[in-house]
Amino acid sequence: GQNIDQPTEMTATEGAIVQINCTYQTSGFNGLFWYQQHAGEAPTFLSYNVLDGLEEKGRFSSFLSRSKGYSYLLLKELQMKDSASYLCAAPDPFTVDSSYKLIFGSGTRLLVRP
Amino acid sequence: GAVVSQHPSWVICKSGTSVKIECRSLDFQATTMFWYRQFPKQSLMLMATSNEGSKATYEQGVEKDKFLINHASLTLSTLTVTSAHPEDSSFYICSARDIIAQLGYEQYFGPGTRLTVT
Numbered sequence: 001g002q003n004i005d006q007p008t009e010m011t012a013t014e015g016a017i018v019q020i021n022c023t024y025q026t027s028g029f030n031g032l033f034w035y036q037q038h039a040g041e042a043p044t045f046l047s048y049n050v051l052d053g054l055e056e057k058g059r060f061s062s063f064l065s066r067s068k069g070y071s072y073l074l075l076k077e078l079q080m081k082d083s084a085s086y087l088c089a090a091p092d093p094f095t096v097d098s099s100y101k102l103i104f105g106s107g108t109r110l111l112v113r114p
Numbered sequence: 115g116a117v118v119s120q121h122p123s124w125v126i127c128k129s130g131t132s133v134k135i136e137c138r139s140l141d142f143q144a145t146t147m148f149w150y151r152q153f154p155k156q157s158l159m160l161m162a163t164s165n166e167g168s169k170a171t172y173e174q175g176v177e178k179d180k181f182l183i184n185h186a187s188l189t190l191s192t193l194t195v196t197s198a199h200p201e202d203s204s205f206y207i208c209s210a211r212d213i214i215a216q217l218g219y220e221q222y223f224g225p226g227t228r229l230t231v232t
Contacts, residue, residue: 033220035223040205040226040228041225041226042207042223042224042225042226043158043207043223044223045220045222048220085157087157087158100146100211101148101160101163102148102160102221104157104158104160105157106156106157107156107157109155
């Protein structure tokens with residue numbers, strides 16, 4: 001199965017850079033997702049990494065190391081609107097009916113202060 | 115593209131009544147939809163996988179008879195919370211996989227339904 005760990009909460013300052021880590025233990029690997037979720041809203045897709053390395057998308061970048069079972073989401077030039085929960089998720093390799101369930105981490109609540 | 119809607123966005127019901135929540139994929143077809151529940155300050159908990167034309171697959175600990183799922187078409191899945199109790203109050207979110215998804219595992223999420231049982 002999958003076990004996904006991320007810090008519960010983080011605080012950062014507007015304009016700064018923050019790195020949100022995610023570690024996973026799995027007997028099979030099919031990539032790693034990052035989602036952003038504002039309070040009371042649905043998650044929105046940020047990134048999907050299947051190969052090692054850093055992928056950059058504007059202010060957000062995501063990194064993956066398959067050998068270390070480790071990923072991080074890097075947010076640059078933080079804005080107040082970046083205050084949200086960030087969810088790390090991976091497909092369940094043992095989905096019996098091939099529905100490709102996603103297993104979510106507990107989420108990291110990021111608070112951006114002025 | 116890839117828009118998923120949910121209806122209603124919020125609902126208040128009395129204890130003992132049933133509530134139906136609809137999840138629709140608006141611009142794509144979805145053979146598989148997922149239903150999640152989320153309590154305050156917690157992550158998403160998968161309740162069940164809804165498959166078009168067949169029975170839903172429930173996660174361990176989720177009561178099939180209490181949370182009825184129907185996936186009657188490639189664009190609609192419904193979740194009915196039967197005999198609702200205050201402890202069923204939660205944020206219910208659905209997601210859908212595009213039948214022709216470029217990313218095989220990506221799910222598109224609906225906006226969620228806030229259920230309050232009094």
